[in-house]
Amino acid sequence: xxxxxxxxxxxxxxxxxxxxxxxxxxxxxxxxxxxxxxxxxxxxxxxxxxxxxxxxxxxxxxxxxxxxxxxxxxxxxxxxxxxxxxxxxxxxxxxxxxxxxxxxxxxxxxxxxxxxxxxxxxxxxxxxxxxxxxxxxxxxxxxxxxxxxxxxxxxxxxxxxxxxxxxxxxxxxxxxxxxxxxxxxxxxxxxxxxxxx
Numbered sequence: 001x002x003x004x005x006x007x008x009x010x011x012x013x014x015x016x017x018x019x020x021x022x023x024x025x026x027x028x029x030x031x032x033x034x035x036x037x038x039x040x041x042x043x044x045x046x047x048x049x050x051x052x053x054x055x056x057x058x059x060x061x062x063x064x065x066x067x068x069x070x071x072x073x074x075x076x077x078x079x080x081x082x083x084x085x086x087x088x089x090x091x092x093x094x095x096x097x098x099x100x101x102x103x104x105x106x107x108x109x110x111x112x113x114x115x116x117x118x119x120x121x122x123x124x125x126x127x128x129x130x131x132x133x134x135x136x137x138x139x140x141x142x143x144x145x146x147x148x149x150x151x152x153x154x155x156x157x158x159x160x161x162x163x164x165x166x167x168x169x170x171x172x173x174x175x176x177x178x179x180x181x182x183x184x185x186x187x188x189x190x191x192x193x194x195x196x197x
């Protein structure tokens with residue numbers, strides 16, 4: 001006796017569900033996904049939480065800034081209202097800034113389970129976005145480009161290189177082609193006489 005089955009699900013390849021073992025392409029659906037992680041269709045904070053580390057690499061995420069973590073624990077040290085606390089150094093001194101944000105898919109979220117922690121590396125993103133120095137950023141919609149990684153033990157964003165809040169931009173936009181400045185040939189005397197640049 002011969003029988004055939006028509007299954008609605010794709011076959012499971014050697015790399016797991018939704019992956020074609022011959023071509024190595026990931027064909028899995030984004031869980032609860034509204035976005036694709038692109039500039040045109042960024043992930044939401046809910047997408048990042050639902051993905052739970054199943055996608056790695058740098059993506060665009062659009063969400064609202066809802067708070068920060070003022071200590072070492074997401075559950076115990078989350079702050080959602082001003083005044084915000086600066087980060088604490090290993091020697092116990094407190095900085096005049098913080099090194100992270102909490103974002104969520106809706107403004108006003110105060111449940112840490114619905115928040116994504118975002119690392120703020122030193123430079124333009126930290127100085128322009130940390131809530132200690134910029135409390136007006138609370139509740140603002142943010143587009144951020146960074147690596148989806150665990151942060152504070154939860155699905156998070158680390159090493160972001162670009163963010164946009166309203167018409168303010170921080171860091172280098174990866175969607176804009178960066179061109180090297182054109183070299184100019186000069187004599188040694190012209191080089192010495194030139195202003196530093």
